[in-house]
Amino acid sequence: MCKHLKELTLIDENGKRSDDRGIDDLRQIKITVGVVKNADGSAFIEFGKNKIIVAVYGPREVHPKHMALPDRCVLRCRYHMSPFSTDTRKNPAPSRREVEISKVMRESLEPSLILSDYPRAVIDVFVEVLQADGGSRCAGINAASVALADAGINMRDLVSACASGRLGDNIVLDINDLEDKEGDADMPVAYLPNMDQITLLQLDGKLSPNQFNECLNKAIHGCKLVYEIQKEALMKKYFGNEMELKEEV
Amino acid sequence: MSSSKRSTIIVEQLRKQQMLESLSRGKRLDGRNFESYRDLEIEIGIIDKANGSAKVKLGNTEVLAGVKVETGEPFEGLENKGALIMSAEVLPTASSHVEPGPPDEEAIELSRVVDRGVRESKMLDLDKLSLIPGKIVYTIFVDCSIINSDGNLLDATSYAVVSALLTCKLPVYEVQGDKVVDTGNIMPPPITTIPISVTAVRIGDSVLLDPTMEEEACMDARLTITTQSDGDLVALQKGYTGPFAITEILRSAEIARIKGEEIRSKIKGLNETG
Numbered sequence: 259m260c261k262h263l264k265e266l267t268l269i270d271e272n273g274k275r276s277d278d279r280g281i282d283d284l285r286q287i288k289i290t291v292g293v294v295k296n297a298d299g300s301a302f303i304e305f306g307k308n309k310i311i312v313a314v315y316g317p318r319e320v321h322p323k324h325m326a327l328p329d330r331c332v333l334r335c336r337y338h339m340s341p342f343s344t345d346t347r348k349n350p351a352p353s354r355r356e357v358e359i360s361k362v363m364r365e366s367l368e369p370s371l372i373l374s375d376y377p378r379a380v381i382d383v384f385v386e387v388l389q390a391d392g393g394s395r396c397a398g399i400n401a402a403s404v405a406l407a408d409a410g411i412n413m414r415d416l417v418s419a420c421a422s423g424r425l426g427d428n429i430v431l432d433i434n435d436l437e438d439k440e441g442d443a444d445m446p447v448a449y450l451p452n453m454d455q456i457t458l459l460q461l462d463g464k465l466s467p468n469q470f471n472e473c474l475n476k477a478i479h480g481c482k483l484v485y486e487i488q489k490e491a492l493m494k495k496y497f498g499n500e501m502e503l504k505e506e507v
Numbered sequence: 508m509s510s511s512k513r514s515t516i517i518v519e520q521l522r523k524q525q526m527l528e529s530l531s532r533g534k535r536l537d538g539r540n541f542e543s544y545r546d547l548e549i550e551i552g553i554i555d556k557a558n559g560s561a562k563v564k565l566g567n568t569e570v571l572a573g574v575k576v577e578t579g580e581p582f583e584g585l586e587n588k589g590a591l592i593m594s595a596e597v598l599p600t601a602s603s604h605v606e607p608g609p610p611d612e613e614a615i616e617l618s619r620v621v622d623r624g625v626r627e628s629k630m631l632d633l634d635k636l637s638l639i640p641g642k643i644v645y646t647i648f649v650d651c652s653i654i655n656s657d658g659n660l661l662d663a664t665s666y667a668v669v670s671a672l673l674t675c676k677l678p679v680y681e682v683q684g685d686k687v688v689d690t691g692n693i694m695p696p697p698i699t700t701i702p703i704s705v706t707a708v709r710i711g712d713s714v715l716l717d718p719t720m721e722e723e724a725c726m727d728a729r730l731t732i733t734t735q736s737d738g739d740l741v742a743l744q745k746g747y748t749g750p751f752a753i754t755e756i757l758r759s760a761e762i763a764r765i766k767g768e769e770i771r772s773k774i775k776g777l778n779e780t781g
Binding site: 457 | 516583612615616618619623627730735738739740741742743744749750751752753756757761764
């Protein structure tokens with residue numbers, strides 16, 4: 259039955275996907291900066307049907323104190339899904355999946371930050387998934403990187419993330435929820451656009467060596483598109499009025 | 508801040524410097540080439556009470572995997588498939604850094620990455636492990652204990668799991684109405700392919716396979732690549748705090764296929780000798 263469903267809906271004869279996108283199209287992305295008043299930095303991202311809010315606190319004093327590092331800042335990251343964010347209610351206690359995603363998310367952000375500028379301090383990144391639609395770790399990384407910039411943390415680059423994957427013989431960009439469940443491979447990638455380095459790479463599913471190359475290139479292309487949207491969102495918050503003035507002139 | 512912490516950091520930096528110097532001359536501190544593994548020893552069937560077991564020694568890293576088979580309800584959404592459940596625990600025996608307690612982030616990542624290789628490659632044909640569709644299926648537990656830790660737990664655990672699954676024996680059940688009865692017979696598991704993980708770490712500009720604990724203490728980034736028997740990639744996991752260049756990733760994927768095949772042929776041989 260699954261097989262039938264897959265052929266029926268994942269990709270049609272015109273190359274259109276279940277949500278009417280082509281194989282190289284991203285979902286609709288919207289990032290808003292500075293949405294949590296109390297936070298030092300924050301961002302809200304809508305990535306397809308994903309709705310994720312990220313708040314950054316810090317650099318601030320570390321609790322418990324023994325966690326502090328004398329030569330650099332500690333980065334902590336919590337990825338959490340709200341109980342109402344999924345089809346069947348998600349138990350609010352952190353799952354093994356959330357523990358793993360928190361870890362890879364932190365590791366994907368860390369290379370972009372100059373943590374040696376804040377010894378003995380901590381930066382906390384809280385990623386709350388309000389609605390999940392496949393690709394929430396990538397969407398979360400995109401919002402988190404923007405929120406870190408909004409918090410004024412010293413950075414080498416933004417981190418841009420996007421998944422690619424395989425539906426039958428097609429390598430496609432930005433896997434959605436249905437494609438994640440019914441497709442053949444899902445490969446999330448996070449990328450430093452100016453440094454040309456990969457900071458997150460995972461794969462679930464089968465790819466031949468050639469498909470892997472194609473998939474990696476496609477994901478990086480997606481990351482570059484996301485990067486433009488991230489920059490625009492930051493520009494809008496910090497130079498918004500100037501931009502409007504220019505348009506009026 | 509205690510002064511002991513400051514001195515640890517100085518020692519760490521000195522150790523990294525020494526490591527980088529040695530690597531720049533093309534040598535690892537234990538004398539291996541960048542792309543060679545430590546000695547790999549696999550012993551199977553050492554736990555009589557388990558349906559399958561394997562002990563893997565990779566250098567000084569030692570991991571034990573045990574398979575226990577039960578019957579139970581299927582997972583939601585996978586009503587006609589057997590259930591596969593994996594766990595890993597770094598025992599307090601493994602090193603002086605480990606404290607007993609619930610699995611931490613590292614242990615959770617470890618078992619999830621090993622699980623991903625087995626699950627995504629469909630090593631076990633779970634469709635063949637359903638007894639009464641939607642009601643009763645085989646439930647296969649694979650639990651791993653890390654006995655001694657000297658780096659590259661990911662690969663050692665992956666080889667232990669794959670060896671234990673490959674050589675395990677499943678009880679044969681008979682369906683009687685809405686119940687299943689153990690017939691007392693055993694059968695080999697439905698194996699379709701052998702997933703093998705290969706882990707590379709980057710230290711400075713050097714990419715090494717099968718890192719020791721000492722090398723892991725100096726690493727910038729880690730990449731685990733799992734391939735199946737036909738050479739296709741089935742799972743990837745980048746770990747640790749540094750980035751990778753694209754060329755390093757593509758080269759590592761190439762090496763993972765070649766190295767993976769070497770290790771696979773060793774594991775394949777287990778069934779014939781055992």
